[in-house]
Structure formats: structure tokens, C-alpha cells
Amino acid sequence: SSKIRNLEVQSADDVAVLEDCIDFSLAKTISKIEEKLERGGLPDCLDDDIIPSVGNEIGAEAQIRFLKAKLRVMQEELDSVVCECRKKDDENQNLKSRLKDTEEENTRLQRTISMQHSQTEKYKILSQEAIKKSGGLQQEVIALEKVLQ
Numbered sequence: 001s002s003k004i005r006n007l008e009v010q011s012a013d014d015v016a017v018l019e020d021c022i023d024f025s026l027a028k029t030i031s032k033i034e035e036k037l038e039r040g041g042l043p044d045c046l047d048d049d050i051i052p053s054v055g056n057e058i059g060a061e062a063q064i065r066f067l068k069a070k071l072r073v074m075q076e077e078l079d080s081v082v083c084e085c086r087k088k089d090d091e092n093q094n095l096k097s098r099l100k101d102t103e104e105e106n107t108r109l110q111r112t113i114s115m116q117h118s119q120t121e122k123y124k125i126l127s128q129e130a131i132k133k134s135g136g137l138q139q140e141v142i143a144l145e146k147v148l149q
Helices: 026-039 053-057 060-148
Strands: 009-012 015-018
Touching: none
Parallel strands: none
Antiparallel strands: 009 015
């Protein structure tokens, strides 16, 4: 859908949250991760480079600040990608509209060409008939001139 959507960004604890995302809830995602952590469902050796190796030596508050900053950057990147996708959707709709207009123009021109072609054929036939009639009349003129002499 190419309707223009408004992005509403709210600030919650210095974290930008995109309100217009469909089927995405940051709160649900975080709560699922927290549940897995509580149950021990996540492996101890997460090597996804979220917090650099120095992260083990910094305090919990610093880690939270770091993660919030990283989340804010990721949210901004997501907002940028969503905005770019919407621009591409709008561009696609414009191109589809132009394509439809071009196809309609092509159809109209094809009909015009067909009509002009049939008219050309009609005039060719009329021209040939006129040439035959002219030839016949010229022979009559020649015959009449001979009769007059």
C-alpha cells in the first residue's frame, strides 16, 4: 500500500520507539528475552558482539546506557529503512500509474494506426478505381476524337 503513513516517535527513557511498525513490539521482544534469561534458555556464551569484551568489566548501569544507546541507533536505522521503503513504495506506485497511462496511450495509438491503415487501404482501392475509370475515359476521348476527324 502506498498510503503515506505518519511516523510518530515518542521518547521513553531516551529511547526512540516507532509507533507505526506492524507486528513488531520492542517491549514484547525484550520481555521474551528476559523470560529466556530467567529460565536459563539463552546460552551463556552469547558471542553476538552486542557489548565489547570490555563490557564484562563495566558496571550494570553503564551496560544499560550502552545498550540503550545501541538501541537508539538501531531504532534510527530502522526508522530510516522504513522511510526508505515507503519512498520506494510511493515510487513504485508512481511508476505503475505511469505504466498504466503509457499502456492506455499505446492502445489508443494502436487503434488510431489501425483506423488510418484501413482508410489508406480504402483510398488505395478508390484511387485504383479512379485510374481505371480515367483510363477508360481517355480511351473514349481518343475514340471520339477519331470519330470527329
